[in-house]
Amino acid sequence: MGEMFEHLKEHDDEFHMNTYARKDVLFVSGKGMRLYDDDGREYLDFMSGIGAVNLGHTHPAVVAAVQEQVAKLTHVSNVFHVEHRAELAGDLVTLAGDGFKVHFANSGTEACEAAIKLARKRSKERKGDDAYEIVTALRGFHGRTMGSLAATPQPAKQDPFAPMLPGFTYVPLNDIEALEAAVGPNTAAVMLEPIQGEGGVYPCTSEYLEAARALCDAHDAALVLDEVQTGFFRTGPAFAHQAYGVRPDLMPLAKAMANGLPIGALLAYEGFSEYFSPGDHGSTFAGGPVICAAGCATIHALACEGLGENAIEVGAYLRDALIDLGERTGAITEVRGAGLMVAAELSEPIAGDIAAAALTKGLVLNNVGENILRFLPPLVCGTTEIDTLCAVLYELFDGEE
């Protein structure tokens, strides 16, 4: 560890609240799938930051777009028009399909807050003041601000901050009967991730998403599909719901939209988008010209470089390689996911130890609890990087046995 690392670590500890358990690495630069620490050591990033850098680090088109706009105009109030915002909204609608409209936010949790507010407002106006209930899935994750935290039924995250916002009901994922029992005349929304991410990469079944769509239609409620993590070609198509053929009414987005710079958006379909009026929701920074320039450059590059196709191809290679690794070592009991959003369920509670040991061997891995390794590499990832990953994992699993 270099001198700069020691100095920064000391200051981090002295001045920051204890909200992150940070690892002893100082990343100073990145290119594509590679990160470099202050000693010049190279790492392969299998986390994409945290599912955000789908194009790989420091993509030249995004860097150029930000540099150009930041030198021109950074911020004016959202009551004025600025360059790039309408273009980015149009790009999002092109990816999502006609009929959607966009409200910009700064993060995933804010995009989910906007979805909760819009769903409640619409439902109360159409069905009465009691129609504010929102049904979400156990193990789901929608963010950490009080509204989206209420939608995130994980006791460790909710309990210290109780009481939660009233009106939330939680159901087990992929249990259609439980969903049918939970949705009724007072339901404003059903809110799901097409593939649960933070919970450990658990996909919705097609039947479940279709049932959710039908129940929302029957009760005039909003189907919210949170694509914060699954969006922007992570699983192959632009948005994961497109592979299911089930359209959401509301779709929160964030993470990869500006390749690692902070942005979020709520997309709302016709019949829903009309229920927000001036003053209902807003933000100082959301939809500013710099972030929108970055977003346009990101979406253009993701589409032009065929990264959705690469996610499907290399994702299949990754899943096969992990299944093979499981057969050879006995360390993996299940492989789940789609495209380059993949999890390996481990037979022993060693995921944290494996991620820590992998870091010392130049791999940035993410563990969900102690039993799951989650892989979210940039979509530029190739089979060579997967081979490197599996060689290191083989060595580590072998050592653990």
Ligand SMILES: Cc1ncc(COP(=O)(O)O)c(C=O)c1O
């Ligand atoms: C599905 C989903 N929704 C919402 C969020 C919250 O996003 P943010 O951390 O940008 O607030 C996340 C973050 O991981 C997520 O995966």
